[in-house]
Amino acid sequence: MTEQKQPLLRARGVRKHFGNLQVLNGIDLDVYPSEVVVLLGPSGSGKSTFLRCVNHLEELDGGSITVDGELVGYTRRGGRVHELSDRAIAVQRRSIGMVFQQFNLFPHLTVLRNITESPIGVLGEPRARAVEHARELLARVGLADKADAYPRQLSGGQQQRVAIARALAMRPKLMLFDEPTSALDPELVGEVLATMRGLAADGLTMIVVTHEIGFAREAADRVVFMEGGVIVEQGTAREVLETPRNPRTRAFLSRFLDD
């Protein structure tokens, strides 16, 4: 059913290196609207780097990434590709939300101001509307009563849910999650994953880097396994997690299935 639609994200031959290290070595990936894609892979396989390329926090060395038909970070003009200005890239990023491992909430702003800062300042939404939307989102992540707290007064799980609400406030077409639960104590992981499952059920398009195999099994439409800067295997959660064909996928998963 998804196959007839245009992909929301289209990555083609994405390459990226740091110094001598080739971190991404030709990534091809399509993500369709409302799809939840979980990116798995060992440490250092380039998962974070790929996500950061999608919203141009990292510049690509080669290949291309298109989101909703628009080339990220570049534009086609007169038969050639030109680098976009900082301002134009900032405009592109409005429609791509990102949630970080370390939350990265703004500590000098209250929870509410964290969420409304960009809708008001960047999108020019009227304050009253932005505040109303922010309160709706806070209720959705279960933190309606924390609007006036400062981030450092919240637990890690609460902070991460605020970070999710903050990203959603921009009404993104695509959400990127980079190990959103890795910095959390085990008992706080559940509340964040529950929030994310809710978003998936609402039809948000998501790319999620995580080591939570349980989340992948339940919420992912597709699981992609990366290693050494390439996609080694991909398929439905059942295919990749239950009957992996590639020996490296099998070796990686065996570490999780032991417990």
Added chain:
Amino acid sequence: MSTMTALTDRTATAGEPPVDVADAVPRRHPWRWVSAAVVLVLAAQLAHLLVTNPRFQWRVVLRYFNAESVVRGMGTTLLLTVIAMAVGIVLGVLLAVGRLSRNPLIRSLSGLYVWFFRGTPALVQLIFWYNLSQLVTRLSLGIPFGPSFISADTNTLITPMLAAILGLGLNEAAYMAEIIRGGLLSVEQGQVEAAQALGMTRLRTLRRIVLPQAMRFIVPPTGSQVINMVKATSLVSVIAMADMLYTVQAIYNRTFQTIPLLIVACIWYLIITSILYVGQSFIERRYSRGATRQAPRSFLDFLKIRRTPPPVVDRTEHTA
């Protein structure tokens, strides 16, 4: 769980009631009393000296304390401090951002500025600006190597006030640039990335996210700079500007009451710096919002010297 029960059991078998530290005897501090006594004796001696030694000439101090020329001198000192600091801070922000810029030309020009203005004495810079006319006799605004629109004689353009502002302000900018750069660098890179991921431009990220957080690190050293500047303005007495120090010097050169007049100046400087110190505490409080888990303290809490109990932070969990 099992360790908890074990512990409770052991206390219970010992047959003692459970301990409640709420009514514990507070720790004694005998050395605090001893040192307080020593300080008290020294203070009494100092007070005795100040009152009984006639050479302090307190009556002279009192007479000149609010003499019109002295107050006017203080006004000049304050005006100069405010303007020179304003120049220093505005230019300092530009230089700091310049030094962190991705543009290599801007980066090295800003570095060069800081290197030069920090590397030469403020006094020399002051005298240099004052004597600029010896170097260039006319200053003009126009097209480089082409016609000029306005031009003026350097000597009439560079008044002692302008020389003082240039000398102190441009020197201050170099120091402020480093203080501000240090503040900007102390803000985590993750903050910038989060702001950019939310579609903020570089300028907006700097203004709304990085700078407000950097303020916490910028304000305390800037406070020192302001207080330094109040005193550094006394350098302008070399270019015959009637600031505080110049004014009292003019008086004691006439009356030979050197010590009492210097005391007048010192008291004035102390009053100004004390006010600035209190002002700094308020600014610091404003920029420490959200920096700790503690709720921000109010103005009233600040005035209370006695120990206030730590504010209770609501840590109740609310799970979706």
